[in-house]
Amino acid sequence: MVSMEIRDLEAFLAVMSTGSITGAARLLDRSQSQVTRLIQDLETTLGFALFERNGPKIAPTEKGIAFHDDAERFVSGIGHLRDRAKAIAGREPEPIEIAATPAFASGIIPLALAQLPEDCLPRTINLRSMPAEAAVQSVLARTADFCVTSLPADQPGLEVQGFFEGPCVAALAPHDPLAARDVVSLADLAGRTLVTMANPFRLRHRVDQALEAAKVRPDRVIATNAAMNAVQIASTGLGVAIIEPATAYGMQAPSVAIRPLDVDIPFLWAIFSAGARPLSTGAHELIQRIMQIATERMPRLTVHDARRIARIADAAFARPNHPDTAPENEGRITEVPENEN
Structure with missing residues (x-):
């Protein structure tokens, strides 16, 4: 060994x-x-x-x-263990270690942290932004108390604290003619530049399916690895972004207009902890605040029965697009899938 x-x-x-x-x-x-x-x-x-x-x-x-x-996860885990030992010895609130995709780490989770009562706030809170796959692995490796991540995610060894679904939306510059509408139609994206996610096995494949079903062909596709990148590109007026609701309503950037779409492109996400591992009072309270803020800020958010997560996720990801079958109109792509939301 x-x-x-x-x-x-x-x-x-x-x-x-x-x-x-x-x-x-x-x-x-x-x-x-x-x-x-x-x-x-x-x-x-x-x-x-x-x-x-x-x-x-x-x-x-x-x-x-x-x-x-x-190596970084291991050393971080050792530091986390030291912090826990100090908290136990001093009878202080235990440190909270959170792993989350960028969509949640940059918006909803900071808002939830700000609402935590003082007696639930430990001396150390670690919020790490990472890819969905890595966030799940952090929970399984016990280097994170819980993760907030998009689906799909492996279920063995995970306990579902909350399972949600919300429709994707359009993000566009305020001066874009489409911003004057209450609802943006996919048909309006024909001949336009579309900004979307790069990873073909997550949100991207559902966007592609919706465009195919509507027989809509954008003039150009700019693919990126994080929704905030897509928002920034859309804010310049270069194109219209289709993004998930966590970024759209968690950040609420004033430089972009957020509009619902005329079709339902579902974004599935969940909060996971490690099975058979009790959460600290602070971690449990933080999860409740995350769910509360998400419910308040995300229109048409559906709270699913956690027992149905495998069935619903399997149905949503039943037909992932293979990179070789991406739309013919796909243009320049910046793909860094390890940071995908």
Whole structure:
């Protein structure tokens, strides 16, 4: 079994963050030779090189890059464990660790945190924005108390705290002629630039299905990895974005107009915790506030029975589009699916 020292992992993460041994040494308050030795010890333990060295320059190897996320989660988990131990010893509210997709981490969750009663607020709250898949894994790995994420998501080992569905909306510049309408029709997007998500296995495939059913072909498609990017692009007037309601109503950016669509493009999301792991009072209260704010801010939000999550999600994702079958009119794409909402 591989045995790794925490200080070795911390040295590795410091070098990855700063891009140099010198920077890592300053960050860790160690000498450069000490940091070099820690990295070498870790490489010996792992059995592969983490960095390529060319004189004073250092760059991560492919294996080093692949190892980085797991190392970061592990070290973060150790820090979280230390915080919990301190809270238990001092009889303070336990730290809250939240993993969420960008759509929720940037909007609804901060609003919910602001409403937490003082006696539920611990000294440490960690809110990490990450891809949906990583958020679920954080809960399963016990480095997060709960996650707020879009579906689909693996169910084994997860306890559903809440399961919701809301319709997607259009985001467009206030001066766009369509902003004068109460409802934007998909037919109005024909010949326009459409801004949408990049990942073909999540929200994107439902948008493509709706366009296909309506026989609508945009002139150009700009695909991005986060809804906030789509909102920013739409605010310039370059195109019309189809986004999920969490970003649309959680952020409420004044530079864009949000309008309902004439067709239902469902956005499914849920709050998960680890099965058989009790939530702290603060975490439980925060989940209740998230659900309350989502209900207040998202029009036509449906609260589903958690027991039906597998059936409803399977039905919604029954026909995912393969990248090879994307619409012929698809144009320039910026795809970074690891941060997809």
